[in-house]
Amino acid sequence: MLPMSVRGTPHASTWARRTTRGRLRSRLARPAWSGPAWGAIGVTGLFVALTCWWISQDGAMPYNDAAIHTGMAFKLYDQLAAGEWLRPFTDAAVYPPLTPLVGALGIAFGGRTVGAPILAENLVYVPLLALACYRTGRLAYGPTAGLLAVVFALGAPLVIEQFHVFMLDAPLAALVAVTIWLVLESDRFRRTDLALVAGLVAGLGLLAKQSLPLYLPGLLLVVLVRGGGWRNWRGLALFALGALVVAAPWYAYHASRLDAFAHVAGGADTVPLLARPALLSEANATWYFYALANGLLFVPLLAFAAIGVVHAAVSTARAPRQAGVVPELLGGLLGAWLAITAIPHHDVRYTLPLIVYLAVLGGGWIVRVRPSAPRAAALVALGLAVVATTLGATFGVGSPSSELLPGNRAAPRGEGVMRLSGVTFYASPDYMVSGPREGNGVLELLRELRADGVRRVVWFEEWAPLWDVDFNSLGIMAFARVVGLTYPYGTINLADIRPHVAVLIPERSLDEARPCMRLRDGRGLWIRFGNPWRDGVRDYCPRFSPHVYGP
Numbered sequence: 001m002l003p004m005s006v007r008g009t010p011h012a013s014t015w016a017r018r019t020t021r022g023r024l025r026s027r028l029a030r031p032a033w034s035g036p037a038w039g040a041i042g043v044t045g046l047f048v049a050l051t052c053w054w055i056s057q058d059g060a061m062p063y064n065d066a067a068i069h070t071g072m073a074f075k076l077y078d079q080l081a082a083g084e085w086l087r088p089f090t091d092a093a094v095y096p097p098l099t100p101l102v103g104a105l106g107i108a109f110g111g112r113t114v115g116a117p118i119l120a121e122n123l124v125y126v127p128l129l130a131l132a133c134y135r136t137g138r139l140a141y142g143p144t145a146g147l148l149a150v151v152f153a154l155g156a157p158l159v160i161e162q163f164h165v166f167m168l169d170a171p172l173a174a175l176v177a178v179t180i181w182l183v184l185e186s187d188r189f190r191r192t193d194l195a196l197v198a199g200l201v202a203g204l205g206l207l208a209k210q211s212l213p214l215y216l217p218g219l220l221l222v223v224l225v226r227g228g229g230w231r232n233w234r235g236l237a238l239f240a241l242g243a244l245v246v247a248a249p250w251y252a253y254h255a256s257r258l259d260a261f262a263h264v265a266g267g268a269d270t271v272p273l274l275a276r277p278a279l280l281s282e283a284n285a286t287w288y289f290y291a292l293a294n295g296l297l298f299v300p301l302l303a304f305a306a307i308g309v310v311h312a313a314v315s316t317a318r319a320p321r322q323a324g325v326v327p328e329l330l331g332g333l334l335g336a337w338l339a340i341t342a343i344p345h346h347d348v349r350y351t352l353p354l355i356v357y358l359a360v361l362g363g364g365w366i367v368r369v370r371p372s373a374p375r376a377a378a379l380v381a382l383g384l385a386v387v388a389t390t391l392g393a394t395f396g397v398g399s400p401s402s403e404l405l406p407g408n409r410a411a412p413r414g415e416g417v418m419r420l421s422g423v424t425f426y427a428s429p430d431y432m433v434s435g436p437r438e439g440n441g442v443l444e445l446l447r448e449l450r451a452d453g454v455r456r457v458v459w460f461e462e463w464a465p466l467w468d469v470d471f472n473s474l475g476i477m478a479f480a481r482v483v484g485l486t487y488p489y490g491t492i493n494l495a496d497i498r499p500h501v502a503v504l505i506p507e508r509s510l511d512e513a514r515p516c517m518r519l520r521d522g523r524g525l526w527i528r529f530g531n532p533w534r535d536g537v538r539d540y541c542p543r544f545s546p547h548v549y550g551p
Contacts, residue, residue: 035143036134036138036144036146036147037143037146037147039147039150040130040134040146040147040150043130043147043150043151043154044127044150047126047130047154047160048122048126048127050390050394051118051119051122051163051164052119054164054394054435054436055115055118055119055164057436058115058164058433058436058437058439059436059438059440059443060436060437060438060439060440060469060470061439061440061442061443061469061470061472061476062165062166062474062475063407063408063466063468063469063472063474063475064407064408064409064415064432064466064472065167065168066165066167066407067472067474067478068474068478069100069103069166069167069168070114070117070166070478070481070482071474071478072093072100073099073100073103073104073106073117074103074104074107074112074117074478074481074482075100075481076097076100076101076103076104077103077107077108078481078484079091080104080108081108088100088101088104089249089250089253090253092254092257093254093257094257095168095209096206096208096209096210096247096250097207098171098204098207098208099121099166099168099171099208100117102117102120102121102124102125102171103116103118103120103121103166104117105120106119106120106121106123112482112483113482114443114478114482118163118164118165118166121163121166121171122163124171125170125171125174125175126154126163126174128174128175128177128178129153129154129159129170129173129174129177129178129355129356130150130153130154131178131181132174132177132178132180132181132356133146133149133150133152133153133177133355133356133359133360134146134147134149135181135185136149136177136180136181136184136325136329136356136360137150137359137360137363137364139181139185139324139325140324140329140360140361140364141360141363141364141365141367141368142367144367145360145363145366145367148363148366148367148379149356149359149360149362150359151363151382151383151386152301152304152358152363152382152386153177153355153356154386155301155385155386155389155390156296156297156301156358156359156389157295157297157298157392157393158295158296158297158351158430158431159173159296159352159355160389160390160393160394161393161430161431161432161433161434162349162352162431162432164393164394164433165433167349168208168209169209169349169350169352169353170352171208171209172205172208172209172211172212172352172353173353173355173356175201175202175204175208175212176205176212176216176353177353177355178201179198179201179205179216180216180332180357181356182194182195182197182198182201183195183198183216183219183220183223183239184223184325184328185198186198186239188223188224188226188227188228188229188232188235189223189232189234189235189238190232190235191235192234192235192238195232195236195238195239195242196235196238196239196242197242198239198242199238199239199240199241199242199244199246200242200243200245200246201242202216202239202242202243202246202247203242203243203244203245203246203247204246204247206243206246206247206251207246207247211350211353214336214339214340214350215332215336215339215353215354216332216335216336217335218331218332218334218335218336218338218339219328219329219331219332219335219336221331221335222327222328222330222332223328224236226327226328271344271345271414272413272415273414274413274420275346275347275414275415275416275417276344276345276346277346279342279344283420284341284346285341286420287341287346287420288337288340288350288351290418290419290420290423291346291348291350291351292305292351292358293423293424294348294418294419294422294423294424295348295351295406295418295430295431296351296352296355296358298385298389298423298425298426299423299425300381300384300385301362301385301386302423304362304363304366304378304381304382304385305358305361305362307362307365308358308360308361308362308363308364308365309333309361311361311365311368312326312329312330312361312364312365313330315368316330326361329360329361330361333354333357333361336353336354337354347415347416347417348406348417348418349416349431363382366378366382388426392427392428392429392430393428393430393434394435395435396428396429396434396436397435398426398427398428399428400428400429400434401429401434404467404469405429405432405433406418407431407432408466408467408469409466410466410467438520440470440520441517441519442471442476442479442517443479443482443483445516445517445525445542446479446480446483446485448542448543449483449485449502449527449542450483450484450485451542452542452547454485454500455486455500456485456486456487456488456498456500456501456502457476457480457485457487457502457503457504458487458488458501458502458503458504459473459476459503459504459505460492461473463504463505463506464476464504464506470519470520470521471506471519471523471525476504495531497530497531497532498530499529499530500529501529502527502528502529502540503527503528503530503532504525504526504527505525505526505527505528506519506523506524506525507523507524507526508522508524509524510524510526511526511539511550511551512550512551513526513538513549513550513551516540516541516542516543516544517541517543526539527539527540527541528540538550538551
C-alpha cells in the first residue's frame with residue numbers, strides 16, 4: 001500500500017513509478033548475488049584473463065587435433081564469409097560443426113589469428129562450465145560448495161590446458177555440465193520448461209561431439225527411478241524432443257559418415273595398443289584411474305574427489321531422504337565411468353566431461369566438515385592444489401618434458417595415453433601444451449608470401465612429420481588457412497607442381513644460398529617455385545632484395 005500522505009493524491013501513480021524504476025536501477029547496478037556467486041564470477045574472469053595472457057605469449061605451431069580443428073574454424077569462416085551459409089552443415093565431416101562455428105565467430109571479431117578461435121572458445125564455454133558447476137554445487141551442498149566446484153573445475157590441469165588450444169573436448173565438457181545442471185534444476189523433469197531447455201543444450205552438446213550420450217545415462221536413470229521421476233513423462237519427452245530438434249538434422253544428413261567416428265571409438269587399428277585394453281582386464285579396469293591421476297586432475301585434486309565420493313556415498317546411505325541431488329551425481333559419475341571404460345578406444349580427454357561430477361563432489365564435502373579448523377585446512381589445501389596446477393599448466397613452472405607429450409600421435413605410449421603406472425603430484429607439461437612457447441616464424445613468413453602475391457604453397461609430408469611440433473604438416477595447413485593460402489591434398493607429384501606454387505623446403509643444408517629463415521632447431525627453410533629440383537631453379541624469399549636469389 002502507498003503511504004497515507006500519498007495515497008489518493010494525483011501524484012500517487014507517478015511516485016509509485018519512480019520508486020519502481022529506482023529499485024530496478026539499483027538491482028541492475030548491483031545484482032543481488034551472494035558472496036560465493038561473486039567469487040565464482042571472479043575465478044572465472046581470472047581464468048579467462050590468464051588464458052588471454054597465455055594466447056598473447058604463445059606463438060607455437062599447432063599440431064595434431066588442435067591443428068585440424070583450428071584449420072576447420074578458418075575453413076568455416078571462409079565459407080560463411082563467401083555467403084555459403086549451409087556449407088558448414090553439409091560438408092563431409094567426422095565431427096559436428098558447433099565448436100568450429102564458435103571459432104569462426106571469434107575470427108569474425110578477432111581477425112585471422114591462431115588465438116581468435118581459442119579466445120572465442122574460452123568466452124563461450126568457460127562461463128558455461130563455471131555456471132553449471134556453481135549451480136550444481138549450490139543445489140547439492142549450498143552456495144559455498146558452488147564456488148569450490150568452480151575453483152576445482154577451473155583448476156584441473158587438463159581443463160586449463162585444453163582451453164589453451166582449439167579442441168572439442170573442453171566445449172563438450174561445458175555442455176555436458178550445463179545439461180546436468182538443468183536436468184537437476186528441473187526437479188526430475190517436473191518443470192517442463194527447464195526440461196525442454198536441458199534437451200536443447202544436450203542437442204548442442206551432440207553438435208559439439210558425438211560422445212555426449214556416454215556421460216548422461218547414469219544421471220538420467222537415477223533421476224527417473226528416485227522420487228518417482230518416471231511419472232514426469234511430459235518433461236522427459238520434452239527433454240528428448242529438444243535434443244532431437246537441435247541435433248537430428250546434422251546427424252540425419254551425415255548418417256553415412258558416422259561409421260568413421262564409430263570405427264575410431266570401436267578401437268580401430270590406428271588407435272594405440274595401450275589405448276584399447278581388453279574389456280575384462282585389469283588394465284581396462286584401472287585405465288581411467290591413471291587418466292585422472294596423471295592427466296585430468298593429478299593426485300592432490302584426485303584426493304579431494306575421492307574423499308567427496310566416499311562422503312557422498314556414506315551420507316546418502318545414512319539418510320537417503322535428506323541427500324538432495326547427491327545420489328544423482330553419484331549415479332551420473334558411476335554411469336559415465338562405466339560407459340567410457342566399456343568403449344574400446346580410451347583417451348585421457350574422455351575424462352573431461354566427468355569434471356562437473358568430480359568438482360561438485362570434490363568440493364562439496366568441505367562445507368560439511370566440522371569443526372572449523374579442519375575445514376579451513378581443507379580450503380587452504382584445495383587452494384594450494386589449484387595454484388600448483390595453474391603454475392604448471394599456464395606458466396610452465398617446472399622441468400620441461402624431453403619426450404613428446406601424450407597429445408602427439410607419435411608419443412611413446414601413443415596418442416591420448418597417460419602413464420599407466422605410478423601417479424603424478426605435480427607436472428609442468430600435461431597433454432599437448434604447458435607454458436607458452438616462442439613461435440618459429442613460419443606463420444609470419446606465410447603472411448609475407450601472401451602479401452607478395454603467392455596464393456598456393458606445397459611441401460612434402462616426409463619433410464614435416466606429424467610428430468614435429470615445430471614444423472608439421474597439420475600445423476602448416478592450419479597456418480596456411482589462417483593467412484588465406486591454399487594447398488593440395490593427398491599425394492604430391494613433382495611433375496604436377498605448377499610454376500607459380502611456392503614449395504617449402506626444410507633442410508639442414510640445401511645449397512650455397514642462405515635459407516629464407518631458420519627454424520628453432522637450426523634447420524633452414526628454403527622456398528622455390530614449381531618443381532624445386534629442376535635445372536636452373538633459384539631460391540626465393542620475400543624478405544630479401546631481390547626476392548629471387550641464389551646460384
